[in-house]
Amino acid sequence: MSPIHRPEHSTNSPLSIHAMTVAYDRKPVLWDVDYDAPEEPRLIAIVGPNGAGKSTLIKACLGLVPRASGLVAFRGKPLDDVRSTIGYVPQRESVDWEFPVTALDVVCMGRYRKIGWFRPVRQKDRNAALVCLDRVGLADLADRQIRQLSGGQQQRVFLARALAQEADLYFMDEPFAGVDAATEQAILGVLREMKNEGRTIIVVHHDLQTVPSSFDEVIFLNMRVVDSGPVAEVFHEDNLRKTYGGRLTMLAEAAEAVARSERR
């Protein structure tokens, strides 16, 4: 029997997860997750069935849920040393959209870390936020209360906030949930720009069909990492079956997706 395969962890990786186990309640939901993100900027998708622990993985990396064991390092440093270089886009449902803030206010929140404790938001921060809002195509709506935006626009406001954070590494929890095809393309466009600026972006993703066309790397997750690596190498039916099991609909979708990626 071969020993458990453990990757060599590099201190230059923007995110390396060392043997992380996370337990909710009585049972572990993530077991012995080992992962190293590539050093070069990449667009990385985390895929897996419901309840596979995708959001938990992100939250555990960010210290939002406690880890039972394991280490997370960002370019070899612990989270507290690099907070300002880590961005986070939570699920859209996690906030109260009736909250009395405008789109611009929300984007400004991304810069709070730079502004620091007790200092007010200044005009220069607002201008920077406006630039970010413009990049996602919402500069016209800066003064709207966030409830008055459509679902896709709300998602883009969150994206603009992430841009305003000017981080090196982003975690995004389902940024494509409930947005139409056009908005999805627009968001992807921005993500690619961000990647080209040298940032690594890790996205919890639902839609297998768009993985080959949209992402560089993929992590197959189902309570443990099934496989990870460049889409061209690891996005094949075997891994999909290992991750999603024998579910017929999924397999049909997967086959279609694989076929499309081969055609490309």
Next chain:
Amino acid sequence: MDGPVTFWLDFWNILTLRSGYNATLVILGTSSLGMASGVVGTFAVLRRRALMADALGHATLPGVVGGFLLSLIFGATGPEILPLLIGGACSGLLGIWLVQFLVRHPRIREDAAIGLVLSTFFGLGIVLLSVVQTTVSTQTAGLDSYIYGQASTMTKLDVLTLASLSLLVVLTSILLRNPFGQVCFDADFAATTGWPVDRIDLLMMGLVAGVCVIGIPAVGLMLVVALLIVPCAAARLWSTRLIDVLMISGLFGGISGWFGAALSSSLPNLPTGPIIVLVAGFIFGFSLIFAPRRGILSSQWDSYCRNQRIAEDHALEHFIDHDDSVANDGLSALFSVRGWSVRKINRLMRRLRAKDFVQCSSSVWSLTPSGRSRGLTIQRNHRLWTQYLTSHADIAANHVDWSVDQVEHVLSDDLVAQLEDQLRLGSEP
């Protein structure tokens, strides 16, 4: 009272209903009230309306005072129980209806709605009270007791009313526990399966309001909420089945009423209502700490053990991977991937040694035979789980428990055999 002995004797006599007519009446009244509110309160808590009961209690004040004013106009000479209770019930229900109405507005959340109704109604009650006190100050003596309660003045009639109403409430709740439970658990689903959710809900809130109103003369409107929610909160720590929670909650409520009333009449100058609440609070505190599984001691211990187990499993796996033995100074290198501190590693190794999984001779740690077999079991478990996740991924998540002793404890033997076959086939294609 000449000392603790007399006090306990006294207390025992009152507790066993052997000390006079009045004390017995009060005890019977408060314990039946406690039982009823414990049972009904369960539904309020499960429907996530625990604090609605608080709003209800506070909102009765203007009705009580208004009922008193009206009864004065119609010729009464002092506070009489019936108009006060009717008035209280009316304004209490109006308050609850207002909360329901307010939360439909997108800008008003339930918590704010409860607070708004509670404070406004109570403010109105205070205004009415000061009107009464400044205009007809001589006859208001009994009104204050509605805020803090006055169980000691119960008459036989009061107790009979309380007892029969309580019986009615308890019977209704137990008979209708299924529809009530459905609505509490998932009102929308209950509606789609054909339950008349609105009417069930109304009946449920009606029962809560009823208990609230009949409880107010005894424990006061500030504290009636405690009788409704504390016994249930305690009961939920002991069981997760609805019928058990109902029974336990009723029992706790009854005990609080019984002991509270007995305590307050065996000590001078202690108000009955707050003492009943304190007894209920004591039961709650005890349950919170000591209840099996859900109590703090038990659940903290469980999660501590779980984390220990996970660490031990990891450690044994590392040993197996490392050919069963490692030098003392190699330990931290072996576990470096885990991010454990030296202290944690030392404690872990001590625990493993105590369990006879590892031994240490001339500063080399190695697995004992039992440690090795345990490690192999763990490895096998994990391989099986991985295989299971691979072959049954669509139904996996809820069943997988990496830290279980044997996969067989969770999955059936047949399935495990099947998984082992798959593993063997996979390794020698």
Next chain:
Amino acid sequence: MNLIPALDLFPLLASVLVLVGCTMLGNFLVLRRQSLMGDALSHTVLPGVVGAYLVFGSRDPFGLFIGALVAGLLTVTSIEALRRYGRIESNAAMGVVFSIAFAVGVVLIRVGHTDHVDLDPNCVLYGQLELLVWFDAPSSFRDVGFTDVYHAMPSSIWSLLIMVLLSALFVLFCFKELRLASFDPGLSRTLGFSSRAINMVLMLLVSVATVASFEAVGSVLVIAALLVPSSTARLFTDRLKSQILVSILVAFFCAVSGYLMSTWIPLLWQGESLKASGTITVVSGIVFGCSLLFSPRYGYWMQRSRTRQLADQVAIEDVVVLLHKSHRTAVNFPWSTIDPRILALATKRGFLQSPIAGQYFLTNAGQNLALEVQGRRSRWLNYLVTEVGLAPDHAPGTAEHLEHLGDDLLQKSVDTMDDPSHPSGECP
């Protein structure tokens, strides 16, 4: 008749301070859905205050402050602990904690025989605004300069002033942090602004506000002061800053008018004055109720009439288009299926001629409207099919609904799509 006797100056000032101070904090309680924390804290002040009295043996305000602060801290932490370790739902946890604490308070009062130092529970509930009298008030402006007259000022005024100052400073300096932690606690934590610490400070200040206020106005008015003006302001504005400003104005108005009511209303029957804490609460409740009905933005009345106008508009356009399409066969037009109110409304707005023998005909304006509506619908259809990716056979129904709901910006981008020179932007 002197409507505002000089005697009322301090009670009036005190109620204004209470409402304004509490409201600033209350805005965040309401937004964080922690309104009932205010309720809980105002109940647990009682055991804190009584406990402090029993420990220190005096009514020294500082001691009472400490007692209530400790009680407040214990409340917050024990509710949090119940939620986390006992896994008890937060409402139930709050109810359990504050009702037991209140019971402890009532029992302590009886056991410690503190009734005679007017620490009775009633005083905690209603407060004694009327007793805030400045006995040695300067009788003329010449005395104002002497500091010794200020020693006799009621001490609650000082504690209230400090409370208002603290709240204002907190809201001013931590505005950004409060906003972030209330809106998105997850991001707040990843950015390194501990939302738990911010929450704790907020709760401490609410405790301070409750302690400072309860003596003057009682705990019930404190709950109202925390929640009512901020909930009212929430109905008027979409900005946090303006919400806070509006709530302060509302609080000021409620305090003054409520206080005046307590002295004016009894004049109707020549009675003595009412409990001011009660009237202020009732007045703020009424203010809230009126705002709920009539607020221009989120009031029920406006929302209902807006919905109705929109429905009328849609119905009129439908009728006009229908009539336009079936113009030649208007004789057989199924008039009975159309709401006569809509027909009358369309006639009134000049889109239909007055009926001749039960038949309606389009006016010129009606013709134009029909053409415009049809054009608009086809453009929407085009947009939905090309941009959103709906199947064409599903689109028309959606288009009819969307064109009325869509905001002007979207409309603009749809309109520009017809213009070939304008590149159809991917982000409308």
